[in-house]
Amino acid sequence: MQLKKTVLLIVLMAFGALGQAQNNTPYWQQHVDYTMKVDMDVKNYQYKGTQKLVYTNNSPEELSRVYYHLYFNAFQPGSEMDIRLQNIEDPDGRMMEEGKSRIAALKPDEIGFLHVSSLLQDGQNVAFNEEGTVLVVELAKPIPSGGKTTFEMAFNGQVPLQIRRSGRNNEEGVALSMSQWYPKLAEYDFEGWHADPYIAREFHGVWGDFDVELTIDKDYVVGGTGYLQNAQEIGHGYEAPGTKVKKVKGKTLTWHFKAPMVHDFMWAADPKYVHDTLQVENGPLLHFLYKNDPEIRDNWKKLQPKTAEAMKFYSDNIGKYPYEQYSVIHGGDGGMEYAMSTLITGGRKFGSLVGVMTHEMAHSWFQHVLATNESKHEWMDEGFTTFISTLCMNKIMEQNKENPFENTYNGYRRLALSGKEQPQTTHADRYDNNFAYGVSAYSKGAVFLAQLGYIIGQDKLMETLHKYYDDFKFEHPTPNDFKRTAEKVSEMELDWYLTDWTQTTNTIDYGVKDVINEGSKTKITLERIGLMPMPLDILVVYSDGTRETFYAPLRMMRGEKENPYGDIQRTTLPDWPWAYPTFDFAVDKPMEDITAIMIDPSQLMADVDPQNNLWQANN
Ligand SMILES: [Zn+2]
Numbered sequence: 001m002q003l004k005k006t007v008l009l010i011v012l013m014a015f016g017a018l019g020q021a022q023n024n025t026p027y028w029q030q031h032v033d034y035t036m037k038v039d040m041d042v043k044n045y046q047y048k049g050t051q052k053l054v055y056t057n058n059s060p061e062e063l064s065r066v067y068y069h070l071y072f073n074a075f076q077p078g079s080e081m082d083i084r085l086q087n088i089e090d091p092d093g094r095m096m097e098e099g100k101s102r103i104a105a106l107k108p109d110e111i112g113f114l115h116v117s118s119l120l121q122d123g124q125n126v127a128f129n130e131e132g133t134v135l136v137v138e139l140a141k142p143i144p145s146g147g148k149t150t151f152e153m154a155f156n157g158q159v160p161l162q163i164r165r166s167g168r169n170n171e172e173g174v175a176l177s178m179s180q181w182y183p184k185l186a187e188y189d190f191e192g193w194h195a196d197p198y199i200a201r202e203f204h205g206v207w208g209d210f211d212v213e214l215t216i217d218k219d220y221v222v223g224g225t226g227y228l229q230n231a232q233e234i235g236h237g238y239e240a241p242g243t244k245v246k247k248v249k250g251k252t253l254t255w256h257f258k259a260p261m262v263h264d265f266m267w268a269a270d271p272k273y274v275h276d277t278l279q280v281e282n283g284p285l286l287h288f289l290y291k292n293d294p295e296i297r298d299n300w301k302k303l304q305p306k307t308a309e310a311m312k313f314y315s316d317n318i319g320k321y322p323y324e325q326y327s328v329i330h331g332g333d334g335g336m337e338y339a340m341s342t343l344i345t346g347g348r349k350f351g352s353l354v355g356v357m358t359h360e361m362a363h364s365w366f367q368h369v370l371a372t373n374e375s376k377h378e379w380m381d382e383g384f385t386t387f388i389s390t391l392c393m394n395k396i397m398e399q400n401k402e403n404p405f406e407n408t409y410n411g412y413r414r415l416a417l418s419g420k421e422q423p424q425t426t427h428a429d430r431y432d433n434n435f436a437y438g439v440s441a442y443s444k445g446a447v448f449l450a451q452l453g454y455i456i457g458q459d460k461l462m463e464t465l466h467k468y469y470d471d472f473k474f475e476h477p478t479p480n481d482f483k484r485t486a487e488k489v490s491e492m493e494l495d496w497y498l499t500d501w502t503q504t505t506n507t508i509d510y511g512v513k514d515v516i517n518e519g520s521k522t523k524i525t526l527e528r529i530g531l532m533p534m535p536l537d538i539l540v541v542y543s544d545g546t547r548e549t550f551y552a553p554l555r556m557m558r559g560e561k562e563n564p565y566g567d568i569q570r571t572t573l574p575d576w577p578w579a580y581p582t583f584d585f586a587v588d589k590p591m592e593d594i595t596a597i598m599i600d601p602s603q604l605m606a607d608v609d610p611q612n613n614l615w616q617a618n619n
Contacts, residue, residue, distance in 0.1 A: 029476060030188055031056040032208030034265070038182075040216045042175065042269075044109070045159040045168050051183060053151045057143040059188060064142040066151075066188075067195035068116070068135040071180035074198040075112030075160035075167070077104045080132055084199050090434045094333050095163055102163050112160030112167070116183055119153045133198040135183065155183050165336050170345070173291060175220070177331035177343050179266040187373070189476055194373060201437075202375040202428035205263035207474060211256075212265060218253040221275055223289040223327045224267030225339040226257030237275030259339060261322075261474055263371050266338035268331040276301075280308045284321055290330035296346045299353050303328070306354045309396040310361050317462065318365045318388065319469035326364065328357055337363030337385075355393060362389040369473045377479055378428045378437070379502065383445010388465075390446065405450045409606055411443035416507050416608050424502040447606050448501055454604035455497060455535060456490035457561040464489045492559035496533055496578075506531040510599050511612030513582060517591035524597060526552070526583045530608065533578040537564065539601040542593050543617075549601075552576045552583060564602065592617075 038049035057063055074081040082103035085091050095102050116135055119128050124140040143149045159178070162170035166179040180203070186195040187204045194204050210226060221236045231238040234253055235245035259265060273289040274297070280286060286307055290300045307328055315321050323340050332343035335356040342360035346353070362385040367374060374381040386408065394404040415421050420436045424444060431437035453461035468477070468485045483498040500506045509530030516523045526536065535557060538550040549568050553560050555575035563570040576583045587594065599605075599613040607613055 025060055025190070027475065028058040028060070028190075030058055030206050032185055032206045033211075034182075034208065035211045036182060037213045038215065040176070040214065040269075042217045042220065045176075046156065047159070047181075048156045049154070049182065051151075051153045051155060053153075053185060054148060055143065055151065055185065056148045057145060060145050062142045062144050063188065064139050065193075066137045066139065067186040067193060068137065068183040069180070069186055069195070069198065070114040070116070070130065070133050070135055070183055071198045072112035072114040072157055072160060072166075073130070073133045075103055075106065075163055077106060077111070079103065080197050080199045081164075084429075088433060092164070092434060102161075106161060106163075109158075110161045112158060114155060114157040114181070114183065117154045117156060119151060122150055123152075131197075134186070134195050136195075153183060157181065162333055165332060165343075167333075170331060170333060172293075172330070172345055172347055173272075174268065174270050174331040176267075176269045177333075178224070178268060179264075179332075179336065179338055179343065181267075182265070184264075187476075189373070194375070196375055196427075196429070199429045202378050202381075203264070204373040204375055204476075205371070207261060207263050207371065210259040210262060210265045212259075212267075213254055213256050214267065215252050215254045216269060217271070218248070218251060219271040220253075220269040221271070221273035221289060222255050222267055222269045223273070223275070223287055223329045224257070224341050225262055225265045226259035226267075227325060229256040229258055230254075237277065262339035262368065264339045264368075266341055266343065268329045268343060270331075273330070274300075276304060278304045278308055280311050283308075283311050283315060284324050284326045286311070287325065287327040287329075289327065290346050293346075296330075299348070299350050300330075300346065302350060303353055303357060306396055307357055307361070310358045310392050313392045313395060314362060314365055314388065317391070318465050319473070321364065322369060322473065326361065328361075335360045337361075337367055339368045340364070351397065354397060355389075358392050358396070359385060359389040362392065365469065370469060371474075371476050372478070373476060375428045376425075378441040379424045379445030379448060380477075380479060380482065381445075382441040383443075383448055386442045386446035387449040403603060405446065405604070408443045408446045408450070409603070411439050412447050412606055413608055415439040415444065416505070416606075421505045423504055444501075450604055451501075451606055452486060452494075452497070454537075454564075454600070454602060455494070455557070455561065456486060456492060457564060460486075460490045460561070490559060490561070492557050492561075494557070496554075496556050500532045504532075507608045508532045508534050508606055509609045509612075510534065510536060510605075510607060511609070512597050512599065512615040515591060515594070515597065515615055518586070520588070520590055522587045522589060522591045522594060524585055524587060526585075526599065528576075528578070528581055528583075529612075534605055535561075536576070536605075537600050537602065539565075539568075539596075539598045540587055540594060541596040541598075542589060543595050544593070548587075550585060550587075552585070554578060 033054040035052040040047045085101045121140045126140045127138045129136045159168045166177050187206050228238050233246050239245050272292050274292045276288040278286040327341040329343050330346040335344045337360045344356045366384045367381045372380045390404050464486045487494050507530040513527040514525040533554050535554040536552040540548045547568050549570045552573045553575050555577040573585050597615040
């Protein structure tokens with residue numbers, strides 16, 4: 001009897017403990033410390049390296065396997081990236097030639113590869129197996145929760161012809177654009193492993209510290225992630241101004257970089273790079289590396305003060321840039337963001353050059369400090385980046401557009417009405433076509449924020465961005481983390497917004513249904529046509545030129561924003577409960593005095609049919 005009672009008690013306690021672990025596990029993230037030594041042969045584009053990786057398992061689970069990404073294996077005929085390219089209806093033009101996959105046409109000495117030749121765990125051999133772009137490793141001994149283990153490997157690679165993001169000899173003649181070049185441990189987080197094959201796009205990585213020694217032909221100038229530790233041996237514009245560089249014997253130089261708290265490490269190199277620097281006041285040292293080509297030089301000089309302005313804009317509007325360095329590097333095949341740096345193509349008109357720098361730099365906040373899993377939540381990275389870089393361009397290029405997001409909203413509407421839209425919860429590789437991915441990630445993602453400003457107010461939106469950055473920097477925030485931040489700042493409930501906008505393809509469509517004369521008053525009936533709920537701002541313009549606004553909060557939002565039109569008298573109406581398809585309110589003037597009625601004069605609500613938002617008197 002007593003025994004049984006004890007058993008029952010233990011069982012009950014075990015269930016209790018399990019319940020607690022599931023519901024109250026505090027945030028955790030894995031940690032990596034990489035030490036790599038790499039030798040690059042600039043003649044045959046092959047490299048050899050060693051990697052020591054100290055992995056800390058901060059998860060509550062014991063791990064018996066780990067995975068590494070071997071991204072360069074994507075650039076081989078028959079890879080998943082190649083086959084996807086051949087089967088998608090709207091392939092990326094950069095990856096195609098005469099309608100055919102450029103990957104499929106690569107010769108053996110042009111492909112990319114990355115192979116691991118030996119791997120030890122704490123000195124013991126481990127079994128590993130290459131599956132395309134992923135290395136599966138069965139551990140010699142499991143890593144306990146809270147434990148550390150050290151992996152030591154040798155690897156060798158070949159840099160592919162530049163087809164997408166990284167590679168050799170890009171279209172503008174940059175020798176080496178080295179991103180996703182090393183065996184990179186996959187991230188394990190509260191959702192489990194994220195050992196995604198490299199099919200098209202978007203990345204997720206483990207936070208940690210990098211120590212990289214790169215040996216390369218001494219004529220090559222290198223830039224990228226990380227602070228150069230031996231500038232006085234290297235020179236090439238890294239030495240302290242006015243000082244002499246110690247001459248090193250031999251044909252190569254070994255560049256030693258350290259990068260604290262990053263989740264990726266990129267470098268680029270070319271023998272013809274010009275290297276300029278610019279110190280941002282109270283900010284990082286900017287590096288510019290670009291080909292010494294008279295056609296682009298002027299634009300790259302003019303780009304430098306604009307880069308400093310963008311850095312200041314983001315630091316003011318999101319939060320202080322946390323590193324001491326940021327590098328804008330000529331390379332790649334468009335624009336791509338990396339830790340402390342970007343690779344951009346250089347032969348552009350000045351506006352386009354500033355535009356691409358501005359966009360990629362904004363990723364420093366939304367991907368390289370707030371490291372959302374962009375494969376799953378690409379809109380939080382590309383969309384938020386598009387939002388803030390659109391505002392930045394409006395300021396630093398003095399565009400002074402009243403609504404800088406007009407094109408962004410129009411892009412979203414085109415997708416919403418195309419029949420090709422998929423929910424934003426779709427994995428970045430699983431969109432049916434590039435059009436649906438692109439508009440969903442960039443435009444619909446940017447509208448998520450711009451429209452949130454409409455819902456909670458512009459000041460609260462910017463306060464939310466600051467708080468989000470402060471609360472989640474150097475972590476992997478999720479959509480819900482962002483939503484909770486906005487809820488705390490606005491004191492509104494926003495679950496409906498996150499759910500409908502990001503997890504469905506429901507659309508917003510409100511309209512002015514009826515305007516009826518009732519003697520000295522006028523009754524206005526609004527209708528909800530789309531499924532997605534929204535609070536409404538309504539502007540009424542009278543024939544004497546005066547204006548008045550009305551505000552119909554959404555009941556499920558449990559709150560009200562401040563009057564966005566401070567100079568116009570606002571009446572807050574009773575809440576509009578979503579299920580009701582129509583909503584009536586009265587204006588204290590006869591109908592003949594009304595010139596126009598307009599839903600959302602700011603046009604920040606992404607109504608898919610804006611036509612019916614406006615009622616005008618027939619005069
Ligand atoms: Zn981007």
